[in-house]
Amino acid sequence: MATEPADVLIVGAGASGGVVARRLTEAGFRVVCLEQGDWHDKAEYRGPELDWELTMRKQWSTSPNVRGLAQDYPIDETDAEISPLMYSAVGGSMLIFAGAWPRMLPSDFRVRSLDGIADDWPLDYQELRPYYERTDREFGVSGMGGDPAYPAGGEDPPLPPLPIGAGGLKVARAHARLGWHWWPEPNSILSVPYDGRRPCVQRGTCQQGCNEGAKASTDLTHWPKAIAAGARLVTGARVRRLETDKAGLVTGATWLDREGLEHFEPARVVVLAANAIGTPRLLLLSASPAHPDGLANSSGLVGRRLMMHPFANVGGLFDEDLESWQGQFGCSIESFQFYETDERRGFLRGAKWGLAPTFGPINAALPSRAGTQVWGPDHHLHVRSHLGRGANWGLFGEDLPDPANQVALSPTLTDASGIPAPEIHYKVSENSRRLLDFHIEMATQSLKEAGAHTVEVDRLMRYSGWHLLGTARMGDDPKTSVLDRWNRAHDVPNLYVVDGSCFVTSAGVNPTSSIVSLALRAADHMVETRADQQVPA
Amino acid sequence: MSDALDRFDAGQRATLTALAAHLIPAAHGMPSAGDVIDDKRLRFALEARPDLVEPLRTALVTGLPEDPAARLAGLERDQPDAHAALLLVVVGAYYTDKVVRERLGYPGQEAKVLQSWKYPVYLEEGLLDGVQARGAIWRDPATGRTAIEARPAPAAPTQRPA
Numbered sequence: 189m190a191t192e193p194a195d196v197l198i199v200g201a202g203a204s205g206g207v208v209a210r211r212l213t214e215a216g217f218r219v220v221c222l223e224q225g226d227w228h229d230k231a232e233y234r235g236p237e238l239d240w241e242l243t244m245r246k247q248w249s250t251s252p253n254v255r256g257l258a259q260d261y262p263i264d265e266t267d268a269e270i271s272p273l274m275y276s277a278v279g280g281s282m283l284i285f286a287g288a289w290p291r292m293l294p295s296d297f298r299v300r301s302l303d304g305i306a307d308d309w310p311l312d313y314q315e316l317r318p319y320y321e322r323t324d325r326e327f328g329v330s331g332m333g334g335d336p337a338y339p340a341g342g343e344d345p346p347l348p349p350l351p352i353g354a355g356g357l358k359v360a361r362a363h364a365r366l367g368w369h370w371w372p373e374p375n376s377i378l379s380v381p382y383d384g385r386r387p388c389v390q391r392g393t394c395q396q397g398c399n400e401g402a403k404a405s406t407d408l409t410h411w412p413k414a415i416a417a418g419a420r421l422v423t424g425a426r427v428r429r430l431e432t433d434k435a436g437l438v439t440g441a442t443w444l445d446r447e448g449l450e451h452f453e454p455a456r457v458v459v460l461a462a463n464a465i466g467t468p469r470l471l472l473l474s475a476s477p478a479h480p481d482g483l484a485n486s487s488g489l490v491g492r493r494l495m496m497h498p499f500a501n502v503g504g505l506f507d508e509d510l511e512s513w514q515g516q517f518g519c520s521i522e523s524f525q526f527y528e529t530d531e532r533r534g535f536l537r538g539a540k541w542g543l544a545p546t547f548g549p550i551n552a553a554l555p556s557r558a559g560t561q562v563w564g565p566d567h568h569l570h571v572r573s574h575l576g577r578g579a580n581w582g583l584f585g586e587d588l589p590d591p592a593n594q595v596a597l598s599p600t601l602t603d604a605s606g607i608p609a610p611e612i613h614y615k616v617s618e619n620s621r622r623l624l625d626f627h628i629e630m631a632t633q634s635l636k637e638a639g640a641h642t643v644e645v646d647r648l649m650r651y652s653g654w655h656l657l658g659t660a661r662m663g664d665d666p667k668t669s670v671l672d673r674w675n676r677a678h679d680v681p682n683l684y685v686v687d688g689s690c691f692v693t694s695a696g697v698n699p700t701s702s703i704v705s706l707a708l709r710a711a712d713h714m715v716e717t718r719a720d721q722q723v724p725a
Numbered sequence: 726m727s728d729a730l731d732r733f734d735a736g737q738r739a740t741l742t743a744l745a746a747h748l749i750p751a752a753h754g755m756p757s758a759g760d761v762i763d764d765k766r767l768r769f770a771l772e773a774r775p776d777l778v779e780p781l782r783t784a785l786v787t788g789l790p791e792d793p794a795a796r797l798a799g800l801e802r803d804q805p806d807a808h809a810a811l812l813l814v815v816v817g818a819y820y821t822d823k824v825v826r827e828r829l830g831y832p833g834q835e836a837k838v839l840q841s842w843k844y845p846v847y848l849e850e851g852l853l854d855g856v857q858a859r860g861a862i863w864r865d866p867a868t869g870r871t872a873i874e875a876r877p878a879p880a881a882p883t884q885r886p887a
Contacts, residue, residue, distance in 0.1 A: 235834055238821045239773035245813065246774055298866040312866065336861045340876045348841045357846060364852045369862055371853070372845075379841045389836035400836075513834065528864040528871070549820040549831050553749075554812060563797075565752035572753075575831060 193724075194220040194420075196714070197441060197455030199427050199470065201225075202280015203700055204686040204707035205461030206406025206414065207323065211711035213417035217718075220453060222425035222443050225259040225276035227407060228283060233397030240393060241550035248396040250275070250284050251651055258446075259424070261603035261610070263465065268614040270496045272465055272653035278423060279407030281463065284395050285654065287377045287403045287518035288542055288698040289329050291320050291705075294339060295528060296586075296695035303529050303536045306588050309692045310664050310673035317342055319705035319712075324374075327404035327704070328382040331374030337524035347379045350388060354510040355579030356520030356543055362638035369525040373542055375518035376404035376700070383409070392545050394517035403518075425451075426605055430458060430474040430483055430683070437724045438483070438683045444605050456723035457682045457714070461707070464494065464656035464689040468595045469610040471660070484660070484677035484685075489670050491596055491659050493589035494612070495694035498620040499652035501557050502631040503546070503580040504640030505573055512578045515545040519582070526630055527696060535622040537586035540697045541631060546578040558644035579638070581631040584655070585623045586696035590615075595659050616648060624648065655699050660689035675710035681722045686710050729771035729778050730764060737785040740796075741767075744784075745815045747793035755828055758819040766818040773817070780810035 196212055198205045201223035213219045234240045234248060245254070250273040252260035259276045275281045294313040299306040321343040333344025349372040352360060363370040377394070378387040388402040401408050415421060424446040431439045431452070440454035460467045468491035474483040482490050519542030527538040546552070552574035555561035562570035598611040624647060632643045663669025666678035675690050677683040686707040688699055695702070714721070733741070746759025771778055784807040790796045800808035819825055826833065847853065857876070865872040 236836070238769070238833070239817075240834060241820075242770065242773040242813070242817045246776055293863050294866050294872075295864040302864065302866060302869055334857065334876070336857060336859070336876065337863055339863060339872065340861070340874050349845070351839065352845070352847060360847050360852045361850070364850075364855055367855060367859070369856055369859075371856065372847075379839060387839050387841070390839065391834045391836055393834055509830070513831070514837065524862060528862070548834065549826070549829060550813075550816050553816045553820060563748045565750055567749050568753040568755045571829070575829060 193440065193454035193456050194218050196457045196459055197222070197453055198459045198461055199441060200280065200461035200463070200466065200687065201278045201406065201411065201421060202461060202463065203282050203406055203704050205280070205459070206410035207326070207704045207707045208459055208461065208686055208711045209414040209419050210410040210417070211708060212714065213414045213419045215715045219414065219419040220455065221419060221421045222427055222441060222453060223278055223421060223423050224426045225278065226423045227278045228397065230397070230399050230401055233393070233399045235391050235393030235396055235399050240396065241548050244396050248284070250395065250654065252276070258604055262601055264598045264601045264609060264611040268612040269616050269648070269650070270498065270614055270653045271651050272496065272612060272656055273651065274463055274465070274656065277407070278411055278421065279405035282405035282700070283397055283407070285700060286544070286698070287375045287394050287516065289331070289374045289376045289518070289701045290522060290540060290697040291338065292695040292697055292702050293337065293527065296693065299537070299693045305536055306693045307663065310662055313339070316702070316705055316709065319709045320701060323701065323704045323708055327376040327409050328378050328385065329374055329376050330379035332372045335371045337369060337371065337527065345374050347382060350375055350377060350379050350516050350520070351390070352520040353512070353515040353545065354508070355512050355545070358506065358638040359543055359579060359634060360521055362634055363523065366634070366637055368523060368634070370521050370523045373519035373522040375516055377516050377518050378402045388516055390514045390516065392514045392517055426607070427470060428473065428605070428607055430470065432476065432478065432483065432680070433724050435724070436478065436680060437722065438680055439724045448605060457684065457721060459684045459686055461687045463687050464659045465595050465610050465612070467685055467687055467689045468659040469597065472597050473608065484670055484679045484683060486679050487667055487670055489591070489661060489668070492591040492594045493658040493661055494593040494595055494614055495587040495589060495658040495691065496614060496653040497584045497587050497655040497694060498616045498624060499585070499649050500583045500624045500628050501580055501646040501649055502583065502628055502635065503558065503578050503644045504635030504638060505642040505644070506577050506579070506640055509576050510579065512546040512576050513548050517544060519544055526627060533626050535619045535626065537588070537623065538696055539583045539585040539623060539627045541627070542582045542584070542698070544580045544582050546574070546576070546580060549575050556644060557646035557649065560644060579635065581634065583624060583627045583631060584696050584698065585620050585627065587694040588617060588619055589658055589661070589693060590617060655688070655694070657688040657691040657694050657699060660685045661692050662690045663692065674713040675706065682724070684710055684714070728768065729775065730768055732778055732782060733785065736787060737782070740785045744793050744797065744811065745819070747797070748812070748815055749819055756825065758815055761822050761825060762815065762818045766822055767814070769821060770814050770818040774813070777810045777814055780807045781814050783807040784811040
């Protein structure tokens with residue numbers, strides 16, 4: 189049991205936790221991190237093995253409810269139209285994310301001002317841009333500068349772009365004919381050796397762990413450096429609650445080890461980096477007579493405004509063999525053609541498109557995302573028409589914040605330690621449905637122009653809650669936000685939240701680049717204001 | 726370690742073979758799953774996914790219709806988890822067979838060497854020229870309209886060959 193309080197205690201060793209740990213330890217802070225999962229070795233990932241497509245549906249599922257591992261906590265999602273996805277480990281959900289690395293756009297920070305809905309962020313794109321550039325270097329981002337979907341200037345991605353593949357080339361040619369935007373997707377996947385890591389081998393199994401270490405995750409990119417600089421990372425540590433003193437400051441965390449023994453880790457400052465479901469769960473679990481509705485929750489917004497990006501998949505099938513089982517599962521190309529609001533479309537905001545590879549023969553044989561299944565003699569024709577001959581546009585629609593979409597504590601479901609599990613309430617809005625309908629129609633046009641003979645559509649994928657956002661939003665007004673513009677809790681001056689919970693709006697892009705850039709910005713602020721930081725007596 | 730196949734008697738194995746052959750018969754130059762899924766292939770699938778043993782046993786239980794089509798329809802309607810497990814075991818065992826993969830022309834998820842120094846075909850074909858010529862498409866919060874900006878020369882990962 190620790191006796192001397194850490195300068196900073198971080199809960200969660202994933203994307204944002206790793207970034208903050210590295211920055212703070214390198215600045216001389218004494219950092220401790222509690223992580224409920226474990227380290228993984230790259231050799232554990234099943235991508236090169238025959239059982240890859242079998243184990244991806246259970247042991248390496250992106251859903252904790254499907255995996256049911258001891259380090260996971262269950263999630264009651266019976267009242268949710270989208271299932272939240274995550275992974276508990278050092279490196280967190282980055283172990284199973286795709287690696288796509290787009291930034292938010294300038295308009296994403298000003299939704300209220302521009303479109304009269306939702307809210308503006310307390311910062312803008314230009315303020316975040318230097319942090320995007322720093323995290324691009326820290327994680328090793330491959331891409332190409334000059335994309336006119338973003339303001340000109342600044343640093344290009346540090347590494348050359350990954351290949352766009354035969355499918356990407358077909359769609360790029362189609363967009364050239366249509367006069368539509370496309371660009372090579374930036375990915376946090378190495379195109380060349382970088383920082384001691386090997387480049388991508390195009391195996392196409394990014395979401396089941398990268399055997400090469402080419403895809404960035406903080407267990408590779410940040411934790412080794414943080415530990416070398418003095419950080420202490422405790423795995424198998426499940427935090428039960430945060431403790432506070434009479435002054436309202438957080439004093440540390442009570443946690444359980446793998447044997448169920450309880451510990452207390454004291455700290456001067458606590459940083460939550462447990463994702464937008466784990467973090468509000470912990471804040472709600474930390475209720476006390478002094479804050480009966482949960483810690484840092486005077487606004488009543490802890491757990492509310494959950495955003496998960498309603499997702500549609502539009503898959504084109506081509507006559508040619510594209511070897512589409514290979515290639516980075518980040519994305520090959522992207523399109524922002526219909527990203528910005530056009531009210532004539534009947535909805536507000538938009539979606540980014542990312543073109544992804546397909547899977548192997550087992551995926552081709554089983555009922556498709558669009559519900560197609562063929563058995564009997566023609567099964568073989570079905571598999572031949574799908575295997576290696578597909579290109580999938582993934583459409584991430586901007587998810588507007590709704591207080592009714594929320595994370596609460598389940599009154600009945602608990603994790604393996606008996607701690608109340610989160611309960612998700614989430615409905616897809618009418619704006620999102622209209623948005624997806626429009627984008628599906630446009631993506632279908634894109635693929636047909638590219639030569640697809642068939643286009644299959646999954647209009648709203650249930651297992652698509654990769655992007656967990658918004659449940660402890662930042663803002664300038666303590667009455668309408670949980671965190672200030674530096675990710676510090678309005679109510680608790682020595683408590684920070686640096687994961688996707690802080691998002692004010694969701695934008696319509698993959699959020700990890702923005703999450704880690706906001707986290708790095710918060711860590712910089714902690715370093716700069718160290719002398720003024722209020723801590724427990 | 727116990728053998729997952731011990732959980733299935735001869736009758737259940739025969740039922741599985743019949744169902745597999747019904748789902749994936751020999752046709753179009755491909756073999757029948759009833760012939761391909763031998764002990765080795767079934768053991769492979771169940772060792773990869775031991776959680777499928779029980780729902781597969783449910784799908785193969787005696788008392789359900791002997792006719793494969795009728796059994797499959799009943800399972801899909803009344804016991805979807807068992808039906809899904811059956812499909813996954815059949816497909817998982819079949820498509821991990823060496824001969825099946827060779828006939829499909831699927832070599833597995835291969836490791837390939839990236840040739841990042843090569844000038845991309847899309848740049849050779851000028852597929853980004855139009856994108857850049859059209860200029861900025863981002864919406865400027867200051868005006869609410871599409872941004873107007875001077876942009877630098879097109880970026881490229883490598884120099885175009887002479």
